[in-house]
Amino acid sequence: MSEAVIEIEGLRKCFGAQAALDGLDLRVPAGSVFGFLGRNGAGKTTTIKHLLGLIKADGGSARIFGQPVGDPNMSVAIRRRIGFVTEDKDLYPYMTVDGIIRFTRPFFPGWQRDLEQRYLDVFELPRGKRISQLSKGMRSKLMLLLAICHGAELLVLDEPMDGLDPPAVEQVLRELVAIAAEQGTTIFFSSHQLPEVEQIADHVAIIDGGKMLVCGELDDLKTHYQRLSLVCSDEPPGDVARMEGVVSVRRSGRMLSILVSRNVETIAAQLRQLPGVAIERFPVTLKELFLEHVGNGKCSG
Amino acid sequence: MLWLKAWLETRWKLLWMLFMSALLVGPPLELFSSAQTRHPQQLLILLPINVMLCFITAITLAGSGIQTASPRPGGLEKGGEGSTLFTLSLPVTRARLFAVRTAIGVLELLALLISFNFVMWLVIPQLATNVHIGIGYFAASVSSSLAVYAISACLATFCDEGWRFRASGLTIMVLFMLGIGGKLPRSVDIFRGIGATSSLVVQQIPWVAIATGCVLALLFFGAALIIIRRRDY
Numbered sequence: 348m349s350e351a352v353i354e355i356e357g358l359r360k361c362f363g364a365q366a367a368l369d370g371l372d373l374r375v376p377a378g379s380v381f382g383f384l385g386r387n388g389a390g391k392t393t394t395i396k397h398l399l400g401l402i403k404a405d406g407g408s409a410r411i412f413g414q415p416v417g418d419p420n421m422s423v424a425i426r427r428r429i430g431f432v433t434e435d436k437d438l439y440p441y442m443t444v445d446g447i448i449r450f451t452r453p454f455f456p457g458w459q460r461d462l463e464q465r466y467l468d469v470f471e472l473p474r475g476k477r478i479s480q481l482s483k484g485m486r487s488k489l490m491l492l493l494a495i496c497h498g499a500e501l502l503v504l505d506e507p508m509d510g511l512d513p514p515a516v517e518q519v520l521r522e523l524v525a526i527a528a529e530q531g532t533t534i535f536f537s538s539h540q541l542p543e544v545e546q547i548a549d550h551v552a553i554i555d556g557g558k559m560l561v562c563g564e565l566d567d568l569k570t571h572y573q574r575l576s577l578v579c580s581d582e583p584p585g586d587v588a589r590m591e592g593v594v595s596v597r598r599s600g601r602m603l604s605i606l607v608s609r610n611v612e613t614i615a616a617q618l619r620q621l622p623g624v625a626i627e628r629f630p631v632t633l634k635e636l637f638l639e640h641v642g643n644g645k646c647s648g
Numbered sequence: 649m650l651w652l653k654a655w656l657e658t659r660w661k662l663l664w665m666l667f668m669s670a671l672l673v674g675p676p677l678e679l680f681s682s683a684q685t686r687h688p689q690q691l692l693i694l695l696p697i698n699v700m701l702c703f704i705t706a707i708t709l710a711g712s713g714i715q716t717a718s719p720r721p722g723g724l725e726k727g728g729e730g731s732t733l734f735t736l737s738l739p740v741t742r743a744r745l746f747a748v749r750t751a752i753g754v755l756e757l758l759a760l761l762i763s764f765n766f767v768m769w770l771v772i773p774q775l776a777t778n779v780h781i782g783i784g785y786f787a788a789s790v791s792s793s794l795a796v797y798a799i800s801a802c803l804a805t806f807c808d809e810g811w812r813f814r815a816s817g818l819t820i821m822v823l824f825m826l827g828i829g830g831k832l833p834r835s836v837d838i839f840r841g842i843g844a845t846s847s848l849v850v851q852q853i854p855w856v857a858i859a860t861g862c863v864l865a866l867l868f869f870g871a872a873l874i875i876i877r878r879r880d881y
Binding site for chain 2: 396399400401403419422423424426427429431433434435437438440441443449450451453454455492641
């Protein structure tokens with residue numbers, strides 16, 4: 348198992364009576380491109396804010412680069428190794444693009460001027476323009492530039508594709524993959540854009556209600572999770588949902604759509620034993636996996 | 649760079665207060681220049697203006713920047729934090745953010761006090777001949793304004809902007825009333841040296857009150873720093 352850049356154990360945070368994080372466990376391997384998924388209010392931004400030292404948790408622990416996040420003596424050193432893109436993409440509106448770069452540069456001794464020039468060109472950022480005059484998409488790109496150019500070992504990106512048009516999304520995705528591949532940077536990003544996550548992430552985690560639902564390598568998840576489509580000549584069997592490894596069952600007339608998380612061979616073999624049954628196996632997309640786990644694809648059966 | 653950021657974020661407030669000073673001080677100065685004789689009692693027109701300007705400036709400057717350095721519990725949980733998240737994600741402690749913002753605020757407050765006192769020295773000949781009284785008045789203005797600034801900065805660590813203004817105003821009023829009502833010993837009344845009983849009028853420098861103002865400022869700055877350090881992690 349590769350070294351973990353982020354390790355979270357049993358993290359808890361309540362806002363009033365509402366639990367934003369409810370014993371969250373998470374492990375982000377070094378060098379991975381990690382997609383952190385969940386509905387609005389699932390606890391993604393709260394987790395990110397805790398990792399950055401912005402809000403304290405009520406319980407549990409989190410470590411970045413092996414150092415405890417709650418240690419005030421380590422906090423500054425940890426933040427020097429992290430590039431952060433905030434959810435709202437808010438920077439100082441009275442500064443220009445050039446001004447915010449000059450402001451940020453001295454905080455990071457490892458600032459890379461060649462990267463700065465490269466991303467100014469690639470993202471077509473106008474140096475002299477005020478931040479208040481930039482669109483959200485342009486501010487996303489500017490924040491990415493600020494996060495990347497200081498040679499961060501870990502990029503924490505909260506909805507980095509938010510506000511970007513499709514060509515810009517493609518461009519940003521390409522650059523993120525390049526950074527991960529060329530510099531070995533770990534990228535931990537939250538997003539609602541599931542196709543984009545699927546395009547670049549090698550690991551994903553899906554959380555809901557502040558709890559981890561699914562976590563692992565995307566390829567492994569796709570191997571283990573499969574959809575079985577069952578067409579029956581008579582009434583479909585009613586006890587499929589109880590079989591070990593079945594996540595959900597949806598019924599439509601004489602057809603059953605079964606999402607399986609493990610034991611797919613065994614389950615398929617058992618179902619083939621039933622009389623008058625035809626079975627087909629389909630790979631599962633990340634979107635299907637997400638919808639099944641966060642509630643929209645509730646099972647019936 | 650934090651110094652530059654603090655200056656960029658507060659310069660308009662300072663310029664606005666300087667402009668307000670010019671507006672408020674202008675008419676009395678015109679009155680002075682047309683008067684046959686200049687009497688220390690004329691100061692009674694100028695002094696309340698100075699007190700008001702100092703305190704409004706102190707409260708205004710001890711504002712949002714300090715709240716950026718130290719968002720109160722719950723302040724970063726709902727979204728819409730503006731650029732605060734970016735600032736706090738920089739590799740600097742909140743205590744340093746607070747220290748820089750406070751230092752810039754103090755310097756700007758001093759700039760306003762120096763300009764006001766300079767104008768007074770120009771138009772009131774008695775001050776030029778009695779320098780130590782003039783310096784005593786300046787010291788009293790600085791100490792009481794610093795105390796108000798520190799109180800407001802400390803309130804900024806746990807109040808939102810609206811409540812900070814109200815609580816700062818209320819605190820000043822309570823201290824003022826305690827002084828007027830004789831509930832506080834006259835020697836420690838931090839407002840004694842800048843109002844109608846200032847050294848310019850009574851020709852005595854209230855050193856104890858000046859020291860009290862400075863101690864009060866240090867106490868509240870210290871309290872604010874302790875609160876902020878507890879949030880630093």
